[in-house]
Amino acid sequence: xxxxxxxxxxxxxxxxxxxxxxxxxxxxxxxxxxxxxxxxxxxxxxxxxxxxxxxxxxxxxxxxxxxxxxxxxxxxxxxxxxxxxxxxxxxxxxxxxxxxxxxxxxxxxxxxxxxxxxxxxxxxxxxxxxxxxxxxxxxxxxxxxxxxxxxxxxxxxxxxxxxxxxxxxxxxxxxxxxxxxxxxxxxxxxxxxxxxxxxxxxxxxxxxxxxxxxxxxxxxxxxxxxxxxxxxxxxxxxxxxxxxxxxxxxxxxxxxxxxxxxxxxxxxxxxxxxxxxxxxxxxxxxxxxxxxxxxxxxxxxxxxxxxxxxxxxxxxxxxxxxxxxxxxxxxxxxxxxxxxxxxxxxxxxxxxxxxxxxxxxxxxxxxxxxxxxxxxxxxxxxxxxxxxxxxxxxxxxxxxxxxxxxxxxxxxxxxxxxxxxxxxxxxxxxxxxxxxxxxxxxxxxxxxxxxx
Numbered sequence: 001x002x003x004x005x006x007x008x009x010x011x012x013x014x015x016x017x018x019x020x021x022x023x024x025x026x027x028x029x030x031x032x033x034x035x036x037x038x039x040x041x042x043x044x045x046x047x048x049x050x051x052x053x054x055x056x057x058x059x060x061x062x063x064x065x066x067x068x069x070x071x072x073x074x075x076x077x078x079x080x081x082x083x084x085x086x087x088x089x090x091x092x093x094x095x096x097x098x099x100x101x102x103x104x105x106x107x108x109x110x111x112x113x114x115x116x117x118x119x120x121x122x123x124x125x126x127x128x129x130x131x132x133x134x135x136x137x138x139x140x141x142x143x144x145x146x147x148x149x150x151x152x153x154x155x156x157x158x159x160x161x162x163x164x165x166x167x168x169x170x171x172x173x174x175x176x177x178x179x180x181x182x183x184x185x186x187x188x189x190x191x192x193x194x195x196x197x198x199x200x201x202x203x204x205x206x207x208x209x210x211x212x213x214x215x216x217x218x219x220x221x222x223x224x225x226x227x228x229x230x231x232x233x234x235x236x237x238x239x240x241x242x243x244x245x246x247x248x249x250x251x252x253x254x255x256x257x258x259x260x261x262x263x264x265x266x267x268x269x270x271x272x273x274x275x276x277x278x279x280x281x282x283x284x285x286x287x288x289x290x291x292x293x294x295x296x297x298x299x300x301x302x303x304x305x306x307x308x309x310x311x312x313x314x315x316x317x318x319x320x321x322x323x324x325x326x327x328x329x330x331x332x333x334x335x336x337x338x339x340x341x342x343x344x345x346x347x348x349x350x351x352x353x354x355x356x357x358x359x360x361x362x363x364x365x366x367x368x369x370x371x372x373x374x375x376x377x378x379x380x381x382x383x384x385x386x387x388x389x390x391x392x393x394x395x396x397x398x399x400x401x402x403x404x405x406x407x408x409x410x411x412x413x414x415x416x417x418x419x420x421x422x423x424x425x426x427x428x429x430x431x432x433x434x435x436x437x438x439x440x441x442x443x444x445x446x447x448x449x450x451x452x
Contacts, residue, residue, distance in 0.1 A: 048366050049145075050402040051295050051374035052137045052429050053303040055356055056162055057349045058109070058312035059323050060382040061394055062338050066346065067095045068410045072449075075410035080343065083350040084396075087357040089408045090371055092397040092450055097413035097421060099390035100440035108388040109310035112381045113162055116393060119419045119437035132164050133422040133436070135171075137429045138302035147300040152180065152291065154284035154307050156274045163304045166230050173306060177286040178267045184294040185261055258365040259297035262290065276317045277345075280308070281352050288359040296363050296370055307352050310381040314345065327385040342385050353378055357398045368400075375401040377425055395421050397450060401428050404452055411449045417441045424450070 061080050068075040075093060077085055084091055099115040106112075107123050114122040117132040134149070142148035153160035153173035163171040174180045221229055265286050274280050284307055294300055308314050308323075315322040321329070323345040330339040360371040376398040383392040395418070400407055405428065413420070419437035424446040426433050435444035 048373045048402065049298065049301055050141065050404075050429070051301045051303075051370075052134070052141060052401075052425065053305065053374065053376045054134050054162075055353060055376055055378040056304070056306045056308075057353065057378070057380050058308045058310045059327055059345070060380045060385045060388075061346045061349075062343055062386075063095075063384055063392060065338060065343055066394060067392075068093055071410050071412055073409055080346045080350060083347060084354045084357070087354050087361065087398070090357055090361060090398050092405075092407055092409045092411065094395040094397065094411050094413060094421060094447070096392050096415060097395060097418040098392060098415050099418055101390070102439045102441070106388070106390055109381050112383075112390040112393050113310060115390070115441060116379055116395075116418050116422065117162055117164070119422060119441055120439070121390075121441070126168065128164050128166055131166065132162065133426055134163050134302065134304055135165055136426055136431050136433075140426075140431045141301050141429055145298055145301045147183075147294075149302040149304070150174065150180075150183075150291065150294065150300045151304045152287055152306065154274070154280055154287055154305070155309060155313070156283070157309075160306045160309050161304070162306065162310075168227065168230065171304070173304075176267070177265045177283060177290060180287055180290050180294075181262075181264050184290065184297075184299050185264070189261065189297075189299075256296060256298050258363050258370060260293065261297075262293050265290070275313050275315050275322065277314050277348055278317065280314060281348075281355070284352055285355050285359070288356045292359045292363050292370060295360075295374070296365060305356065307349065307356075312345075314348075316344075327388075332386075339386060346385065353396070360399070371398065372400045373402050374399040375405060375425060375428060377421065379421075391415070393418055400452075404428050406450055406452045409450055411447060416445075417443050419443045420445055420447050 065078055066080040068078060068081070070076050077088065081093065099112050099121055101111065101121050104111065104121050104123060110124060111121045114120065114128060117134070118128055118130055119133070120129070122128055138149035149163070149171070151161055151163050151171045151173040153175050156175045158172045158175045159170070160175075161170050161173045165171070174183060221232060224232065272279055272283075274283060284305075288305070291303060291305065295303070312323040323342070326339070326341050326345065330341050332338060333340050357371065357376070360374065360376070361369045363370040365373060378396040378398070380394055382388040382390060383394060392413075397405065398407065399405065417437060417440070419441045420443050423433065423436040423443055426436065427446055428451070435442055437443055
């Protein structure tokens with residue numbers, strides 16, 4: 001039986017500085033019946049910040065058309081990698097890193113994602129037991145920026161996300177360039193290069209609500225079940241993050257030489273079809289450029305960009321059959337030995353990835369570029385598009401992570417666990433972790449080939 005909590009009365013109350021404070025709570029399992037229905041870079045010589053992000057595309061590739069034949073530097077570019085030629089010097093390609101299912105079935109579009117992101121394959125996102133590695137990194141490097149992390153989806157759907165605190169706590173995404181602009185450069189934006197700074201009076205009266213209800217908060221956490229504890233933990237973290245944002249509004253931000261407030265983008269037409277490849281790419285490119293400037297302006301140091309869903313809905317204009325459906329239905333052309341239409345979709349995914357990398361490299365920062373001061377991990381949910389295999393899921397890295405990474409390499413995993421990628425990223429970003437993953441996926445071996 002659920003505990004007898006009323007939603008209206010379920011809040012924390014306390015005293016802070018002689019004044020009463022009240023903190024409302026999210027809906028918890030304990031409130032419901034058994035059916036769940038009742039109720040910075042600076043100009044003064046300080047080091048430039050190092051950022052981290054992920055970039056995701058769905059439905060993988062065709063290995064023979066994607067995987068380089070040569071290893072190390074100056075790797076060859078098979079047809080599906082040809083679009084990255086302009087940014088190849090910034091990009092490392094990692095092939096042959098596998099998901100070990102440990103006896104679990106391969107649930108297409110989920111097993112590969114959960115393994116790459118959490119270190120353990122799960123049959124559903126709800127079965128995730130821990131945070132995705134991007135959250136661990138954001139927790140490590142996100143302090144001091146207005147947004148701990150930005151989650152973005154170029155497909156217009158705020159639920160296209162592969163970033164989770166746990167199975168019940170997905171990080172919803174910003175689904176459009178117009179919304180991203182307002183979030184970053186709207187009324188609360190503080191120009192770090194402005195000559196003067198005056199705190200907004202509306203923020204001066206704010207105080208830490210969590211500090212005022214600390215005893216009640218501890219008592220509440222002791223009373224509820226594990227699912228509610230996880231939900232409350234995320235909620236309190238969000239409140240503390242918002243309090244941090246309010247505190248930052250009272251301080252003059254450090255200068256950021258690469259920061260220039262961009263013009264607001266024109267909103268997409270109401271009839272715009274984001275399943276069309278060209279429309280999606282245009283929206284994605286605009287979001288990438290806004291994100292790059294948000295990073296340059298120290299609004300965030302961590303992000304997740306989703307170009308498409310796992311079971312990719314992308315299609316060619318005028319065609320009703322999308323990428324995912326095509327991977328299942330298109331026959332292999334025996335004259336060439338592969339699915340021609342699937343191949344074209346895979347190539348265009350890499351066009352979008354190359355544009356994203358180029359947007360980060362285009363902003364000059366210090367003696368190099370914004371991209372030099374970040375690490376981006378790009379990956380898909382499957383390897384071979386036709387059969388949705390999770391052996392050899394394609395991964396690419398971009399950036400130098402402030403000089404910690406050697407870019408422009410092809411590294412062959414030879415069947416080793418894909419968790420080596422997540423472990424490497426965490427260690428490069430300063431997360432204190434010696435090993436990562438569970439069971440057969442557990443590893444203590446970073447990818448030393450790419451470490452400077």
